Amino acid sequence: MRFLAALFGRRARLRWLHLIIGGALLMPYFLVGTVLVGMAGGGEQLFSSLPAQFVAFGLALPMAAVTGFFALVRPLSVAAARALCGVPPAVLADGPARTRQARVRTAGWYTLHLALGGIISGATLALPPFAVAVIALPFFAGLRETWLLDGPEALREPWALALAPFAGLAMLLALALAAAVAGEVLARRAPVLLGPTPEDRLAAAERRAADLAVRNRLARELHDSVGHALSAVTLQAGAARRVLDRDPEFVREALTAIEETTRRTVGELDSVLGLLRQDGEPDEEGTAHGPGLDALGGLLAHCGVPVAYEREGDAEDPGVVDPVVAREAYRIVQEGLSNALRHGGGDAASPVRLLIAVRERERERERERERELMIVMENPLGERPAVARPGGGRGLRGIAERAVLLGGRAEAGPYDGVWRLTARLPLTTAEATGTADRAEGRR
Structure with a gap:
C-alpha cells in the first residue's frame, strides 16, 4: 500500500x-x-x-x-x-x-x-x-x-x-x-x-535588522516618555493621597503636576505614534521627533522629584546642539529621572543633581580637539533594593543604545554613595558619523 x-x-x-x-x-x-x-x-x-x-x-x-x-x-x-x-x-x-x-x-x-x-x-x-x-x-x-x-x-x-x-x-x-x-x-x-543564495540571506538579514532597529527605537521612545510619565504620576498621586487631609495646598500642586505631566506626555505620544503613520516608510534616525533640551524646564518642574539643575556652556542653544542630539539628550535625562523616581531616595534635603555641559575633549590617538555634550545625573541610592518589574530593566540599556547610535557613550552605576549616570554625546550628527567611522577604522 x-x-x-x-x-x-x-x-x-x-x-x-x-x-x-x-x-x-x-x-x-x-x-x-x-x-x-x-x-x-x-x-x-x-x-x-x-x-x-x-x-x-x-x-x-x-x-x-x-x-x-x-x-x-x-x-x-x-x-x-x-x-x-x-x-x-x-x-x-x-x-x-x-x-x-x-x-x-x-x-x-x-x-x-x-x-x-x-x-x-x-x-x-x-x-x-x-x-x-x-x-x-x-x-x-x-x-x-x-x-x-x-x-x-x-x-x-x-x-x-x-x-x-x-x-x-x-x-x-x-x-x-x-x-x-x-x-x-x-x-x-x-x-x-x-x-x-548567500546574497539573498544577507539582504533578508539586513531587512530584519532594519525592522528591529525601527522597533527598538519605538520601544525606547515609548519606554522613556510613557514610562517616565506613569512613574511621576504614580508617585505624585500616592503622595497627594497620603496628605490629602493635612496639606490641601500640596495636593493642589501634585494635581497640577499630574495634569502638566500627562498633557506633555500626550504630545510626546502623538509624536512617537507619528512614526507609525508614514505609509510604511520607517523614519530615519537623522530626523528629530519629540522635545529637545529647550523643553527640559517643563520636564524638571513636574517630574515629581527635586532637581538641582546646572548648565555649563551653550548646551540649550539650538544652533550649537543638533536637534537629533538634543532630542536624545532629553530622553536620556527623562529616563534618568524615571530611575531616580523608582529606585532612588531623593527628597528635599538631597535632591537629584543634573549637569548638562558643552566641553572639549581630545580625540583618541589624535591631537585635534572636539566639543561634546556631557550629561551627568546623580541621585541618592535607595535604602531598600528596588522591586524588579516583569519585563523591566530596559531603561539603562536604552540610554546606552541612544548614546552609541550617535557615536557617544554612556555608563551608570554606584559612585561615592550616589547613583551616577554619565552620557557623552557629539554635538552634531556629522560629528557622530565621524566618530563612528573612526571607531570602525580602529576595529
Missing part, C-alpha cells in the same frame, strides 16, 4: 501535474528546435523520425536555459514548486532573482524542470494508449489482426497473448514509477536551485 501511495497518492499526482506543466512549457522551444532541424534536413520525415525529435529536444533545452535567466522566472517557479512539489515553503526564496548566482540557479532549475517534464509528458501522452491496447489484445480479435499483421509469429502464440495484459500493466506501472522518480528529483533539487 505504501508503494502504491508513493506512485499514485496525492503528492505523486501533484508532482506528475508539475512535470506535465514543465512539458507544456517546453513545447514552444521544442517547436523552434523542430523548425531548425527541418531547415537543416530539408523537412523530410521530420515528425516521424525519432532521431530528429531527439535533436530538436536537445536544441530546446539551451533556449529554455536562456529564458531562465529572466528575474521573474524564479517567483513563478517557486510558486509552482511550493504548490505542486511538496517542498517546505521556508526553504525556497522569495522575490525575483536579482544576483548572477540566483539567476544561474534559476536557469538550472528551469531547464531541469522542462527537460524532465518534456520526457514524462511525452511518455504520458504516448504510453497509456499503447499499454491499454496491449492489455486488450487477448480479448479483441480484430485488434489482434490489426496489430499483429506484420508482427513476429511469436506474438501470435497463446502464451504471448496471455502475458499481454501483464505487459500492459507493467508499462503503466513503469510510467508511474518514472514520474514519481522525476518528481522526487525535482523536489530534492528545489531547495538548492530555488533556495536563497
